[in-house]
Amino acid sequence: MENYTIIIFILAIVIGLSAFAEKSKLPYPILLVIVGILIGFVPTMQEIEINPEIIFLIFLPPLLYDASFNISPKHFKTNLSTISTLAIPLVFLTTFWIAVVSHYMIPGMTWPLAFVLGAILSATDAVAAVNITKGLGLPEKTLTILEGESLINDASALVAYRFAVATAMGSAFIIWKAALNFALLLGGGFLVGFVMSKILAFILGKVRKNINVTVSFMLLMPFVTYLVAEHLHVSGVIAVVILGLAMARLSNKIFPENLKNNSKSLWDVIIFLLNGLIFILIGLNFRYILKDIDDGMILPYIGYAVIITIVALLTRMTRVFFQKKNLQKAFLKNKKGKRKVSEHALLDFGNSLIISWSGMRGIVSLAIAIGLPKFLEDGTPFPHRNAIIFISVAVVLLTLIGQGLTLPWIVKKIKEIEEKKQLNQQIPKTHNN
Helix, strand or coil: CHHHHHHHHHHHHHHHHHHHHHHCCCCHHHHHHHHHHHHHCCCCCCCCCCCHHHHHHHHHHHHHHHHHHHCCHHHHHHCHHHHHHHHCHHHHHHHHHHHHHHHHHCCCCCHHHHHHHHHHCCCCCHHHHHHHHCCCCCCHHHHHHHHHHHHHHHHHHHHHHHHHHHHHCCCCCCHHHHHHHHHHHHHHHHHHHHHHHHHHHHHHHHHCCCHHHHHHHHHHHHHHHHHHHHHCCCCHHHHHHHHHHHHHHHHHHHCCHHHHHHHHHHHHHHHHHHHHHHHHHHHHHHHHHHCCCCHHHHHHHHHHHHHHHHHHHHHHHHHHHHHHHHHHHHHCCCCCCCCCCCHHHCCCHHHHHHHHHCCCCCHHHHHHHHCCCCECCCCCECCCHHHHHHHHHHHHHHHHHHHHHHHHHHHHHHHHHHHHHHHHHHHHHHHHC
8 A cells, every 4th residue: 555655646746847847947857867866765765666577568568559659650661771770780789888898897797697787778768868858849850760769679678688687597598599589579579569450450440439448449459469469478569569550550541530639638648647657766766776785886886887878878879870871871872873762861960969869778777677587597696686786777877867968958059050050051142142
């Protein structure tokens, strides 16, 4: 009962802070994280134990469904090359480089454990990036790339994590088996999402005149789809994304306008509350993770987290700007006079920098870290478990607060530079006239 009281109390704070955030210049997610940390250190505050499976079931399906339902299909298709590059290769690259740095930097961090830490921190949280940049007037293309990346990268990170943990538990890592498993997880998730979207379309076709029943089915189906996919041992993330994309196309054809408005209003409230809970929970858990760490190791671990944050950011920036260069090459006409990509898919310096700097970690990294097994198969404690969890949470907080606070400033500076360029281009024309 105490936990339920605390959750209601947190929801009240989320709603109250949203009104305050509009008047202050502090981004809403950052405000929630900071308040969460402060509340966590209140002596009478009870610990809220996060069950990773519950986090994935309660938070992931509605957030993924909402993002995929509302994403621009045109921009998604145009920027699919960039989205897939960030969501798959970048996740594995980030896992690798964090693992390399962690292995050589952190005493006692074996290769399997280093890869576990890398996998935990490999996926970015576009929920944070989109919430922080809301109202900054980002181009729809940039938002689509960030949202599109987050729709797929959780699946890549979870696969990398499962193999890393299995290796740490003593299983042998075989690369071709890992690649095959990854392909089956994604393919199976796609198939489940496609089938469930057909089932939902059939049901909605029969009950669409009853608004309450229709909206209820649309609310329930992301959770059902996720559970079915996970039960079949395929990607629940991909299944829910495919469901959302399919239902977005269907809604434009068969749903009346009043149904769309009712559904959107309800989803907006749910997503608002879930987003708020996510950031508060991230802040709240810092105190309880801190208590499992020796006082003498807190500063060294924070130092490791700072270096890992920089490595993750540099890896992301390198991959994004490399993609920018690749797109420019692909845009050039080949011998047949054709272009491999359209002009709309190209990235300029401003977009590339914003996308790079938006690589914040969030609730998925936190849930994966807390979900680390406590014991190995032989019954011995999982080595460096507390250190891995603490460093992971510290990186999440560093990226959310550090990158989150500076991202609006970067967006503003890029806009100013672009405005100056446009002004300089207009001045010669005026002189010529």
